[in-house]
Amino acid sequence: MQSPRTTARRRTRAVLALGAALVAAATGLLAPSAALADPTTSAQARALMQEAAQQLTVIDEQLHEAELVVAGQQRTAAEAAGKAAAAQAALDVYAPRIRAIVQSGFTAENQSRVAAFLTSESADELVRQMTTLDMIAAHTSATISEVAAARAAAQQAQADADAAAAQAQAGLEQLQAQKAEAEKKVAAYQADFARLSAAEQAAVTEAVAGPTLQAPRNLPMPPGAAGAAIAAALAQVGDRYEHAASGPDAFDCSGLTSYAYAAAGIALPHSSRAQSSLGTRVSRAELQPGDLVFFYDPISHVGLYVGNGMMVHARTYGSPVAVTSVDQRGYRFGVRLSG
Known part of the structure; x- marks a missing residue:
């Protein structure tokens, strides 16, 4: 044994x-x-x-x-x-x-x-x-x-x-x-x-x-950590993508989500796959603002759902932090960190 x-x-x-x-x-x-x-x-x-x-x-x-x-x-x-x-x-x-x-x-x-x-x-x-x-x-x-x-x-x-x-x-x-x-x-x-x-x-x-969308204005923010995380992530729109970066001026995908939730007082591991094992898994139809959304098999990308079918994410080299549609190739599931 x-x-x-x-x-x-x-x-x-x-x-x-x-x-x-x-x-x-x-x-x-x-x-x-x-x-x-x-x-x-x-x-x-x-x-x-x-x-x-x-x-x-x-x-x-x-x-x-x-x-x-x-x-x-x-x-x-x-x-x-x-x-x-x-x-x-x-x-x-x-x-x-x-x-x-x-x-x-x-x-x-x-x-x-x-x-x-x-x-x-x-x-x-x-x-x-x-x-x-x-x-x-x-x-x-x-x-x-x-x-x-x-x-x-x-x-x-x-x-x-x-x-x-x-x-x-x-x-x-x-x-x-x-x-x-x-x-x-x-x-x-x-x-x-x-x-x-x-x-x-x-x-x-x-x-x-994904196609870059206008960052939402006057979007109803959920209370608590989810709302604080969304606000922090949206404030980074336009910042450059950089491997292993978690702010304040450059991010990769899990660096952005961990930065956003750190602003809400929640520590996340700097890894999309590790983040995907946290919280409660939800389907596309169940997504709520503040949920993490994951892509590809195995998991290799994460974004932050902001509502109305949109997410904010740091995607790859040459692509700054942006708001895009959550409905993209490779979508797997969402994760809710808090009830």
């Missing part, structure tokens, strides 16, 4: 490895400089850019999940280091007792018993001295046993701390490599996006992010 720790470590490695695989698998797709040399029409070029933008979104989401895993590893390492320090401190408490035992003649039990026999003046006194010696010996043995147990605990805690620190460092190094590879793909995408005409850029942006 596998221990929970073993299962968790395997799941951690799987998430990090999947992120690396996605980055590697995208190498051909996200190298538009070579790919865009082949298209013979602007429509083909736009199609390639749309596909590349979608793949970047998947990679971004996978990096977010890996970041959460590494953050968890780092917390585990810090907790393990704290336990190791506490175990060592508990062991250090015994140091004065061990010195006293070493310096005491009671450690030489046979010599003490002979001395008791030679110095006792009666049988009763000898019995009392021998009983006292037995009690001291028992206390000494108990202390030594406690020290042994404390030392074993300290050694195990330190070994756990070392293993957790090594795992956190390995995860961090792998994540950094994945980020560096993803940044190359982003740079290639952005370079080729810039090569498109203004009309082609607009077409790609609309295909990927």
